[in-house]
Every structure is written in C-alpha cells, then in structure tokens.
Amino acid sequence: MSPLTLITAQTEEKLLAFLTEHGHTKFRAQQVLDWVWRKRVTTFDAMSNLPPALKNLLAEHFRFHTPEIVEIHGSADTTRKFLTKMEDGSLVESVIIPAAVAENGEKSERVTLCVSSQVGCAFGCKFCASGLLGLKRHLTTGEIIGQILSAETIAEKRVNNIVFMGMGEPLSNFDNLADALEIITSHRGLEIGARHITISTSGFVPGLKKLAAYPRQIRLAVSLHGATDEVRDQIMPVNKKWPLSQLIPALEEWSRGRNQMPTLEYILIRDINDSPKDASHLVRIAKRLHAKVNLIPYNTVEGLPWKRPTEERCRSFRDAVHKARIPVTMRYEKGHDINAACGQLRLRKEQEKNGSTPR
Structure with a gap:
C-alpha cells in the first residue's frame, strides 16, 4: 500500500x-x-x-485510488451487490439499490448505496453473516468514500442516498465515519444532503453519544431486533454490554433537540422475536422513543439456523404494531436471490480462497 x-x-x-x-x-x-x-x-x-x-x-x-471491483451480482429486483478488494487484499461488500418509481408514480432517479464501515464485524449478531469471520479492521475514510465512487462507476449515475447498513458497526469507527460524512455532505464534496444519509447501529452506546453531539441531521436506524433484554441477549451480544436500560436513554439523548424520528429496524425471526408478546414490547419502546418501525422478514443465511416466519405471521405482527398507531413498514430485503444480506458474498469468497465451504 x-x-x-x-x-x-x-x-x-x-x-x-x-x-x-x-x-x-x-x-x-x-x-x-x-x-x-x-x-x-x-x-x-x-x-x-x-x-x-x-x-x-x-x-x-x-x-488517487479506487478499490478494485472483484465481483458484481445483479438481482431480478435490479439490486446489485458488488465486492471490492482493498489495497491490503481485504474484501468489502456494498449494495446498489435503485428506486423503481418515485412517490408520484414516475420513474425515480434515486440510487441508494448500502455502505460498509468495517472489514467484517466484531459485534457478532447471531443472525448476520458479517461477523462470522470476526472483525479484521476499520475501513479508512478513503475506503468508505471509495465504495461510493465504485458504485457510481457500476451504476453509471450518481448515488444520492446512502445507508451505512453494510458490514461493520459504523459508530465504532466514528472518526473515519465523521470525516467521510463531511466529504459526502459538503457542497465541495459529494454534496448529498444529510437527510439522505442513514447510519445504522446495533446499539453501540458510546458511539451513539458521539453521534448525539454531531451537528448534521443524519438519520438514525437502530438494529433493535428484540424488544426485551432476554431476546436481544440471545441474538445480539452487544446487548450484554449495553442493555436496553442504557440503549434507550442514549437514543433519547440523540433525539433531544432534533426534529427527527429514529427508525427501529426489526428483523422477524421465526419463534425468536415474532410473537404477539414481542410486538407489545416493541410498541412500548417505539412509543417511548417516538420512533418508526421497519419490519424485515429474515433473509436466510447459509450456515445459520434461523428461519423466516410465515407470511401470515409477519403480517399479523405488522398489524399489531400498526394498531397501536406506530408508523410501521414491512420491508422485504432486496437482492434475496443474490445473497444481499450483509457479509454473505464476502464470506463465500473468503471460504473459496481458504479452500473451505460454507457450513
């Protein structure tokens, strides 16, 4: 390098x-x-x-340097996942998600990019492929920006919406993330509005406190996935260090003084967090935080035991949240046919390189 x-x-x-x-x-x-x-x-x-x-x-x-694009996988829903190789040989995943239509029904020019912030992940969420190989290192500011430049080369148009929902915990790489955000939002940089950027966190409370002091109106999504400590302890190890009793006040601190609603991301996993009782717990948290809820039926990862609930079960959960007057959407993960869930493509490539096969 x-x-x-x-x-x-x-x-x-x-x-x-x-x-x-x-x-x-x-x-x-x-x-x-x-x-x-x-x-x-x-x-x-x-x-x-x-x-x-x-x-x-x-x-x-x-x-000047742009990461090498190693693989591009196109999906039937127009999502494109690509794997880039950093200068030390590290592999990083990003996903391009075009919007098919705008709110007025006309063809949309919006291009969303799902960006990674780390090579792998140390937080080890039990349903996610990103952490199966552990954390290798933080991505640098240039490597974060490089994903955007690579995506624009592939898409042949400008990226105008960014979600930090790829590999890694963005808020544990805060300094590099903050510099990347300055370049992304600056009118002398990529000039993407702060409200067109979403940072997702698994519940890294120290990073949330830093983000609360960050001046730009970046959107926040919280990978909650369980509305009790019992459930989160089972699937999200981060909860053992920063349980809901610490996470929720940190989210309230972030919300204070902002005219923004956080989004609670909630992957529905069969027989783990998809019961009516789970829905009631989720409603209670959403009301306290004045939050929106984004439900995501689980995207199967080879080698992991979790399963997607039935369509009926998903709809029933959504209806229970909606009945409580919580803004709720059901988002089916795009790119399911190309393994677009975080870390899957990198995991397969690393296993091929090491001569192993998925478990």
Whole structure:
C-alpha cells in the first residue's frame, strides 16, 4: 500500500490546513476540490488551472485510488451487490439499490448505496453473516468514500442516498465515519444532503453519544431486533454490554433537540422475536422513543439456523404494531436471490480462497 494519503479522503478543512501550511490560499483548496468532486479527474496533471508547483506538491503528498471491483451480482429486483478488494487484499461488500418509481408514480432517479464501515464485524449478531469471520479492521475514510465512487462507476449515475447498513458497526469507527460524512455532505464534496444519509447501529452506546453531539441531521436506524433484554441477549451480544436500560436513554439523548424520528429496524425471526408478546414490547419502546418501525422478514443465511416466519405471521405482527398507531413498514430485503444480506458474498469468497465451504 502506498504511504501517500488519498486525496479523496481529505475534508475541506484538512486540505485547507495542508495547503495553508505550504503557502497556498483557500481559493486553491477550493479549486482542487472542484477538480476532484465536480470534474472527477483522476490525476493531478489534469488540474489545468493549477500552477505546476502546486500540482507537484499534491503529487508528493496525495494520490488517487479506487478499490478494485472483484465481483458484481445483479438481482431480478435490479439490486446489485458488488465486492471490492482493498489495497491490503481485504474484501468489502456494498449494495446498489435503485428506486423503481418515485412517490408520484414516475420513474425515480434515486440510487441508494448500502455502505460498509468495517472489514467484517466484531459485534457478532447471531443472525448476520458479517461477523462470522470476526472483525479484521476499520475501513479508512478513503475506503468508505471509495465504495461510493465504485458504485457510481457500476451504476453509471450518481448515488444520492446512502445507508451505512453494510458490514461493520459504523459508530465504532466514528472518526473515519465523521470525516467521510463531511466529504459526502459538503457542497465541495459529494454534496448529498444529510437527510439522505442513514447510519445504522446495533446499539453501540458510546458511539451513539458521539453521534448525539454531531451537528448534521443524519438519520438514525437502530438494529433493535428484540424488544426485551432476554431476546436481544440471545441474538445480539452487544446487548450484554449495553442493555436496553442504557440503549434507550442514549437514543433519547440523540433525539433531544432534533426534529427527527429514529427508525427501529426489526428483523422477524421465526419463534425468536415474532410473537404477539414481542410486538407489545416493541410498541412500548417505539412509543417511548417516538420512533418508526421497519419490519424485515429474515433473509436466510447459509450456515445459520434461523428461519423466516410465515407470511401470515409477519403480517399479523405488522398489524399489531400498526394498531397501536406506530408508523410501521414491512420491508422485504432486496437482492434475496443474490445473497444481499450483509457479509454473505464476502464470506463465500473468503471460504473459496481458504479452500473451505460454507457450513
């Protein structure tokens, strides 16, 4: 891996500080960012309105790089999952999810990207493939941004909606995440509105406290998946360190002063969390947090024992939440036919590389 820093990992503040230290003005920093994000050049020589000395300075300290796209899998529902290889050989998954139609019924130009924040995951949710190989490392700011650039190459259009719901716990990689968010939202960066970005957390309370102090109006989704400590302890090890008695106050702290509703993500798993009693517990939490609920019937992962409830059972659960006047949607995971659940493609590729097969 080259020791030079990625230019695409530089926030405006960091680039300005670097150029100021080397005798250049704010105007020059703006010019460089314009070349990188508006004109999308991939060499410093292409920055034709910069003096040669500045181009040389940039080339001495920074570089361009986009992760190698290893595989692309297309789904019948137009979802595309792709696997990228980082410079150390690490494999990272991302998913492109086009919106078929807009709210007015016309063809939508919205392209959502599900982004990973880590190589693997340390939190080990029992129903998820991401943690089966453990955590290898955090993704850098440049590697997070690189997924967006790769997605735009594949989709041949700009990404305008981002969800940090891929591999890893975003809030445990907060510093790199925060820099990536600055680049994504900046009008001198990717210029994607904060309200078009969602961060998902499994319940990492220290990161939630940092996010509560973060000024931008990023949307928040909480991978709840169990509305009692008993259920969450069974399927989400994070709950043993930060149980609901700590998680819910942290979510209230995040909500304070924001005109935003958190979303409670709830994967329905047969005979684990799909009973009427579970629905009642979920309603109680949603009311306390003034939250929306997003129900997701379980997306089967090879090698794991969990099963999807029947369609009737899913609808009954949804209706119980709706009857309590909680905003609720039922989202069937897209890309089911291409194993689009977090970590599945990487898991298969790593097993092939190591000469093993899925359990």
